[in-house]
Amino acid sequence: MAIETTEKYCPICGKQVAEPTFNRFGEWACSEAHADEYVKETRAQKMRAAAPAPEQQPQRPPRQMRGG
Numbered sequence: 001m002a003i004e005t006t007e008k009y010c011p012i013c014g015k016q017v018a019e020p021t022f023n024r025f026g027e028w029a030c031s032e033a034h035a036d037e038y039v040k041e042t043r044a045q046k047m048r049a050a051a052p053a054p055e056q057q058p059q060r061p062p063r064q065m066r067g068g
């Protein structure tokens, strides 16, 4: 088998993680708070990668009343 690294480190604070309790996307966090934070960061990065350009929605100009 390939060499497996047994040491995991929290991506948020860099602490060594001993228990696989807070595994998110293959990353090991030290606590639920840091796991949650890592999830948020990952989602934000994915959203940025998925939408490089700002979304432009066709907006109709408001109807103008003609005062005659």
Ligand SMILES: [Zn+2]
Residues within 6 Å of the ligand: 010, 011, 012, 013, 014, 015, 029, 030, 031, 034
């Ligand atoms: Zn941490």
